Amino acid sequence: MYKRFFSAGSLGIMRLLIVSGIILVSCKNNKLAPSEVISEDKAEARKDSIEFARSKSLQARIKPVVFAQKESDIVHAKIYEDAVDDPAIWVHPSDPAKSTVIGTDKTNGLLVYNLKGEEIHYYKLGRVNNVDVCYNFPLNGAVYDLAAATNRSSSTISIFKINRDDGSLTELNGPGKLDEKLDDVYGICFYHSKKYNAFYVVVNAKNGWVQQWKITSGEEGNIHWQLARDFQLESQPEGMVADNELGFIYIGEEEYGIWKVTADPEENYKKVLISNTTSDNPDITYDIEGLSLYKAPDGKGYLIVSSQGSFSYAIYKREDPNKYIGSFKIIDGIVDGVEETDGLDVCNSYLGHDFPLGLLVVQDGFNDDNKIKQAQNFKYIAWPDIAKAFEPQLIIDTSYRNR
Numbered sequence: 001m002y003k004r005f006f007s008a009g010s011l012g013i014m015r016l017l018i019v020s021g022i023i024l025v026s027c028k029n030n031k032l033a034p035s036e037v038i039s040e041d042k043a044e045a046r047k048d049s050i051e052f053a054r055s056k057s058l059q060a061r062i063k064p065v066v067f068a069q070k071e072s073d074i075v076h077a078k079i080y081e082d083a084v085d086d087p088a089i090w091v092h093p094s095d096p097a098k099s100t101v102i103g104t105d106k107t108n109g110l111l112v113y114n115l116k117g118e119e120i121h122y123y124k125l126g127r128v129n130n131v132d133v134c135y136n137f138p139l140n141g142a143v144y145d146l147a148a149a150t151n152r153s154s155s156t157i158s159i160f161k162i163n164r165d166d167g168s169l170t171e172l173n174g175p176g177k178l179d180e181k182l183d184d185v186y187g188i189c190f191y192h193s194k195k196y197n198a199f200y201v202v203v204n205a206k207n208g209w210v211q212q213w214k215i216t217s218g219e220e221g222n223i224h225w226q227l228a229r230d231f232q233l234e235s236q237p238e239g240m241v242a243d244n245e246l247g248f249i250y251i252g253e254e255e256y257g258i259w260k261v262t263a264d265p266e267e268n269y270k271k272v273l274i275s276n277t278t279s280d281n282p283d284i285t286y287d288i289e290g291l292s293l294y295k296a297p298d299g300k301g302y303l304i305v306s307s308q309g310s311f312s313y314a315i316y317k318r319e320d321p322n323k324y325i326g327s328f329k330i331i332d333g334i335v336d337g338v339e340e341t342d343g344l345d346v347c348n349s350y351l352g353h354d355f356p357l358g359l360l361v362v363q364d365g366f367n368d369d370n371k372i373k374q375a376q377n378f379k380y381i382a383w384p385d386i387a388k389a390f391e392p393q394l395i396i397d398t399s400y401r402n403r
């Protein structure tokens with residue numbers, strides 16, 4: 001489901017109805033008199049409020065607590081629109097303080113923020129859903145860092161060169177309109193196979209199909225796109241992240257669980273279930289949303305997963321068999337806490353004095369300032385605040401560079 005529990009829009013309608021005193025349904029006992037008829041909006045709002053309360057109560061069971069240090073500027077969407085979706089942190093190769101956060105507004109385009117959360121670039125591209133970055137892609141005798149996003153308006157992948165001088169994006173050639181097999185492009189990640197020295201863009205669609213496109217330097221400075229393989233999951237996936245060193249792609253099947261799939265097409269396709277959303281598993285609650293890897297040396301580190309249905313984040317070990325470590329939540333502090341996260345990205349590089357020991361960026365489904373609702377944005381969390389919320393403390397290591 002796109003937004004299983006509720007949309008910001010319908011919650012907004014709920015609030016408006018309450019404020020204007022025209023809600024007829026008792027929210028106390030959630031029961032309707034037999035003769036009572038409610039509109040679709042009201043029914044949806046009522047369901048949303050129940051789901052919000054349920055997610056909040058699941059969140060309350062999680063003990064490790066973290067505060068965001070910064071929040072990004074709000075997007076150019078309306079206050080009640082569900083707009084912000086997925087961030088990708090780009091680490092500048094020589095001046096870490098010039099690193100950026102590239103984020104999707106799924107109503108209209110891509111935004112680029114600096115490490116203070118200020119918007120520095122904005123590209124109206126249509127309905128881009130998820131975004132990822134990769135480093136040092138060889139193209140036409142040079143190397144470029146790339147950003148790629150699923151574009152639901154044009155049913156394709158929008159791909160860009162990241163300009164190292166100012167973090168702006170220059171569009172390159174995509175693969176064209178994607179195969180009809182892919183019904184509504186949705187999640188995306190890069191995979192740079194260190195073993196085979198190959199670059200891929202992996203894309204999934206709402207109907208469960210996943211396609212892995214090999215990208216190489218083509219003619220006249222263009223990217224050459226070649227479909228390397230595809231496979232289908234049983235229900236809708238979205239969040240994905242690749243482990244470039246260990247050769248796996250992690251995929252969130254939203255209502256079902258987290259898969260770990262062999263990433264190199266040269267090798268046998270194998271998928272292993274890391275965790276699922278059955279009711280007897282308290283670790284994650286559907287939807288499974290953003291996935292990202294915190295990479296420490298020697299194949300160590302963590303897989304971080306947005307457990308959207310419990311307003312929290314689950315942490316698994318990066319190494320086999322991906323043991324569950326625990327979960328944390330982000331609550332009100334200098335900036336507001338985080339609810340119903342879609343996408344996220346984590347990075348362990350030194351990023352200048354704002355984030356010297358790594359950064360987690362998450363989408364916030366309900367942004368407010370002093371309890372006054374605002375359009376959506378991203379929250380920035382310093383990695384040590386997360387690492388120290390656990391006992392024993394998680395690894396804090398900046399030696400791995402994202403490249």
Ligand code: CA
Nearest residue numbers: 001002238287
């Ligand atoms: Ca989703």
Ligand code: CA
Nearest residue numbers: 337338366367
């Ligand atoms: Ca919030």
Ligand code: CA
Nearest residue numbers: 085238342343
């Ligand atoms: Ca999403």
Ligand code: CA
Nearest residue numbers: 336367368369
């Ligand atoms: Ca805020």
